[in-house]
Amino acid sequence: MRPLILITNDDGVNAKGIHVLTEVAREFGDVIVMAPQTNASGLSHSIVSSRPIRAQEISSEEGLTICSCDGTPVDCVKLAVEHFCPRRPDLVLSGINHGSNSSINVLYSGTMGAAIEAVALCIPSIGFSLLNHSPQADFEPGLPFIRRIIRTTLENRLPAGITLNVNIPRLAAGEIKGIRVCQEANACWNDSFEKRIDPQGRPYWWLTGKFVCDDPSESSDEWALAHGYVSIVPIHCDFTHHPTIEKLKPLYC
Amino acid sequence: MRPLILITNDDGVNAKGIHVLTEVAREFGDVIVMAPQTNASGLSHSIVSSRPIRAQEISSEEGLTICSCDGTPVDCVKLAVEHFCPRRPDLVLSGINHGSNSSINVLYSGTMGAAIEAVALCIPSIGFSLLNHSPQADFEPGLPFIRRIIRTTLENRLPAGITLNVNIPRLAAGEIKGIRVCQEANACWNDSFEKRIDPQGRPYWWLTGKFVCDDPSESSDEWALAHGYVSIVPIHCDFTHHPTIEKLKPLYC
Numbered sequence: 001m002r003p004l005i006l007i008t009n010d011d012g013v014n015a016k017g018i019h020v021l022t023e024v025a026r027e028f029g030d031v032i033v034m035a036p037q038t039n040a041s042g043l044s045h046s047i048v049s050s051r052p053i054r055a056q057e058i059s060s061e062e063g064l065t066i067c068s069c070d071g072t073p074v075d076c077v078k079l080a081v082e083h084f085c086p087r088r089p090d091l092v093l094s095g096i097n098h099g100s101n102s103s104i105n106v107l108y109s110g111t112m113g114a115a116i117e118a119v120a121l122c123i124p125s126i127g128f129s130l131l132n133h134s135p136q137a138d139f140e141p142g143l144p145f146i147r148r149i150i151r152t153t154l155e156n157r158l159p160a161g162i163t164l165n166v167n168i169p170r171l172a173a174g175e176i177k178g179i180r181v182c183q184e185a186n187a188c189w190n191d192s193f194e195k196r197i198d199p200q201g202r203p204y205w206w207l208t209g210k211f212v213c214d215d216p217s218e219s220s221d222e223w224a225l226a227h228g229y230v231s232i233v234p235i236h237c238d239f240t241h242h243p244t245i246e247k248l249k250p251l252y253c
Numbered sequence: 254m255r256p257l258i259l260i261t262n263d264d265g266v267n268a269k270g271i272h273v274l275t276e277v278a279r280e281f282g283d284v285i286v287m288a289p290q291t292n293a294s295g296l297s298h299s300i301v302s303s304r305p306i307r308a309q310e311i312s313s314e315e316g317l318t319i320c321s322c323d324g325t326p327v328d329c330v331k332l333a334v335e336h337f338c339p340r341r342p343d344l345v346l347s348g349i350n351h352g353s354n355s356s357i358n359v360l361y362s363g364t365m366g367a368a369i370e371a372v373a374l375c376i377p378s379i380g381f382s383l384l385n386h387s388p389q390a391d392f393e394p395g396l397p398f399i400r401r402i403i404r405t406t407l408e409n410r411l412p413a414g415i416t417l418n419v420n421i422p423r424l425a426a427g428e429i430k431g432i433r434v435c436q437e438a439n440a441c442w443n444d445s446f447e448k449r450i451d452p453q454g455r456p457y458w459w460l461t462g463k464f465v466c467d468d469p470s471e472s473s474d475e476w477a478l479a480h481g482y483v484s485i486v487p488i489h490c491d492f493t494h495h496p497t498i499e500k501l502k503p504l505y506c
Binding site: 039041042043044045046047048049050052053054055074075078079082083104106107108110113116117120121122148149152156159161162164165178179180181182183184186188189191192193195196202203204205206207219232233234235236237238239240241242244245247248249251252253 | 292294295296297298299300301302303305306307308327328331332335336357359360361363366369370373374375401402405409412414415418431432433434435436437439441442444445446448449455456457458459460472485486487488489490491492493494495497498500501502504505506
């Protein structure tokens, strides 16, 4: 039987990135797409619990069913696995995100929220992102690497509880040097809310900010991306910082 | 100078839990509250980027300013630190959440999203949750432990990059046995979407589910809570699973 691959994203079902990923995934298996109806960027691991979710099949052909819903990327994974997949998927793919999810961006990312949710459901998963926010971004140069990463994952599985955060540098075909398995760079956002006044004289704030990375480590994802490599960071969903447990016991217990 | 304590939550500025936490925090310092206007449960680490945020001061007296906004818990922390705090807070507190955020629930929790965001901004933080969803929950039995944890944290600081996920069992005064510093239990949600049909004949789905914990470890938060202890799990915001990096290199590089 061909592998069953569930695909979602956070840019919405009509984004170019998910169409490209769907075409690549069809080379490896039967595909079900369940994606947010509209842009759901920045939704992290959020779920909808205060209202019900609407979902619908958009199209269906041999080996490909496309659906959308008004839930979050995490809801897409949960709902599709339970109600829209004919059997348990062998792999969940999320993306290709229009924009980076490297380093600390994984915290805010709906793309990676979906990939992490799949792992919480014990389904292997990969999140893909391209360092290009444009709706018309050129995903072509990264496709050989995406194919390689999907093939390797289907052939070898992933360790239990691990998803892959894959980021692809914005380079022309032939300029990407290879793949590096990395750790998240130690970086942060210097946020800056821009205060404006509306025509009624009331204030409102737009979130802006500057990504700041001072991490010089050559084993980080930011280093890999800056030097022309695709970065893979193995991510897990147990946030416990184990080394700190023993340090805190004498203080708090 | 008295410590400056920023407080937020995900149940909204009018929830009982944040009022109780505010009163306790005032024993330790000056307090600024910035909380969502309405319930923002399940928003995890999400941020609002597609629209501006509205925020307003609700009340102000000596040592206490209360504000609310229409952003997420993470937005509350970002916006308050930059625009509503007279100086950088010494501590961010989130909660007290009406309901558990133990084990894998930390993934979905807006309460813990806010606490993690504070750490990403290099401000020590603690998220508090009571294992009682009721809007009228009795927070009183947990208050001596909350006081102790706040005092210990202000006196000793926390290791860089670490926030505390504190859960309080639902017990009467005097029945709580003490505090345990723990790891997240290995648990999951068995989701089940309930499908219904609206009066127009169209389907919709309500997220429900059952929390399943088969982790027998006595060092887990679920064990501690089931045995009458307050659980503290040290949480960090680098999701890299470092031991897996070397394992993946020969496969993917």
